[in-house]
Structures are given as C-alpha cells and as structure tokens.
Amino acid sequence: AQSVTQLxxxxxxxxxxxxLLRCNYSSSVPPYLFWYVQYPxxxxxxxLKYTSAATLVxxxxxxxxxxxxxxxxxxxxxxxxxMSDAAEYFCAVSDPQNRDDxxxxxxxxxxxxxx
Amino acid sequence: xxMVIQNPRYQVTQFGKPVTxxxxxxxxxxxxxxxxxxxxxxxxxxxxxxDKDFNNEADTPDNFQSRRPNTSFCFLDIRSPGLGDxxxxxxxxxxxxxGRPGPLRTIEQFFGPGTRLTVx
Numbered sequence: 001a002q003s004v005t006q007l008x009x010x011x012x013x014x015x016x017x018x019x020l021l022r023c024n025y026s027s028s029v030p031p032y033l034f035w036y037v038q039y040p041x042x043x044x045x046x047x048l049k050y051t052s053a054a055t056l057v058x059x060x061x062x063x064x065x066x067x068x069x070x071x072x073x074x075x076x077x078x079x080x081x082x083m084s085d086a087a088e089y090f091c092a093v094s095d096p097q098n099r100d101d102x103x104x105x106x107x108x109x110x111x112x113x114x115x
Numbered sequence: 116x117x118m119v120i121q122n123p124r125y126q127v128t129q130f131g132k133p134v135t136x137x138x139x140x141x142x143x144x145x146x147x148x149x150x151x152x153x154x155x156x157x158x159x160x161x162x163x164x165x166d167k168d169f170n171n172e173a174d175t176p177d178n179f180q181s182r183r184p185n186t187s188f189c190f191l192d193i194r195s196p197g198l199g200d201x202x203x204x205x206x207x208x209x210x211x212x213x214g215r216p217g218p219l220r221t222i223e224q225f226f227g228p229g230t231r232l233t234v235x
Binding site for chain 2: 009034036041044049051099
C-alpha cells in the first residue's frame with residue numbers, strides 16, 4: 001500500500017523567502033512521485049515528477065524537489081517566493097507497475113505569501 | 116492545444132434532480148478518471164476507465180455513475196444529488212500503453228479545470 005503525508009496544512013512565507021513544502025511517502029515498491037499545484041477554482045497542474053531518474057527534479061515556475069530514499073521524502077522547494085505562488089500544493093505517489101496510473105494524493109498544503 | 120475540457124464550469128442543481136457532468140479530451144489518452152474534491156481536501160477518486168474497462172472505487176456511492184461512449188468523452192451522472200455531493204468534480208486523463216505499441220506512457224495525470232457543483 002502507498003501513502004503520502006504532507007506536514008503542515010498551511011505554510012506562510014514572506015515574498016522573496018525560501019519556500020519549503022514537506023512530503024513523506026510510504027511505498028512497498030520504488031514509487032513515482034509528483035507535486036501538483038491548484039489555484040482557486042482550477043484543476044490540478046503538474047509542477048514536477050520523479051520517475052527514478054535524477055533524484056533532483058526541476059519543475060515549472062522555479063520549483064524543484066529532491067527524492068531522498070533514506071528519508072522517504074520528496075520535499076518541494078523554491079529559492080524565492082512570489083505572490084503568484086499562493087495556491088494549494090499536493091504531493092502524490094503512484095505505483096509504476098500499476099497499469100492504471102492511479103495516484104494517491106496527500107491532504108495538501110496551502111501556501112500563503114506575505115507581502 | 117491538446118487538453119482536457121470540462122463543461123460546464125459551474126453547475127447548479129436541485130436536491131434529488133439528476134445531473135450530468137461532461138469531460139472531453141483531445142489528448143487521445145486511453146485512461147480517464149473522475150475525482151470529487153470537497154473544500155480544502157485532496158481529490159478523491161470516484162472511478163476510472165482503462166479504455167472501455169470501468170473501474171469503480173470501493174467506497175464510491177451507487178448514486179454516482181459514469182459513461183464513456185468513446186475515447187474522447189466521459190460523463191459523470193449523479194442520479195439523486197444530495198447536499199453532501201456539492202463539490203468540485205475533476206476529470207483527468209493519462210495514457211498507459213504497457214506492453215503494446217502507441218504513444219509513450221505519460222505517467223502523470225492531466226487534469227481539466229473542474230466543474231463546481233452546487234446543490235440547492
């Protein structure tokens with residue numbers, strides 16, 4: 001069975017400060033991992049994904065995440081927050097052997113950017 | 116641009132009145148998913164189609180049904196909406212041609228903009 005835990009349902013950072021959103025996963029097989037972003041009244045947009053290639057993954061909008069097997073973590077970072085980064089962020093996991101690519105989502109972290 | 120389209124974006128229905136939500140895709144993906152997302156919660160998978168094969172999640176109420184008449188379209192039918200069914204409904208697609216020729220596997224899911232359902 002797979003699961004994802006996102007630490008902190010709300011995170012606030014000042015504009016220009018480092019963004020760090022935490023995600024820990026549990027999986028019995030080497031997983032695929034994702035970060036999605038959701039703006040109000042919108043669908044989910046893929047930020048980045050880990051598929052067992054490079055452990056440091058770069059995504060859109062200046063975000064990146066590092067897969068750390070020893071810590072079972074896949075934290076999302078951005079060096080300098082922008083007001084437009086305010087949104088809900090979901091970490092997710094899937095089983096590469098699952099033909100249907102079903103995704104297990106974390107509960108989400110709402111990112112607030114302070115001026 | 117290839118995309119996932121959901122219509123309408125906002126839907127209002129009355130308690131107990133059947134409602135249908137629509138999803139179409141121009142990506143030619145073989146898997147389509149329906150999610151329910153309530154306020155400040157993660158999306159919850161209701162069911163998905165792998166090609167024509169329908170896969171229902173164990174905890175999806177019987178009140179929710181789905182149809183996929185062809186590759187491009189998928190519908191979500193709520194037979195008797197209750198107040199608790201008010202939510203954002205998200206459609207997503209992916210392609211997973213394991214073991215057969217075709218487009219490369221996408222791995223991630225591509226989401227539509229969602230339909231926000233209000234039940235009066």
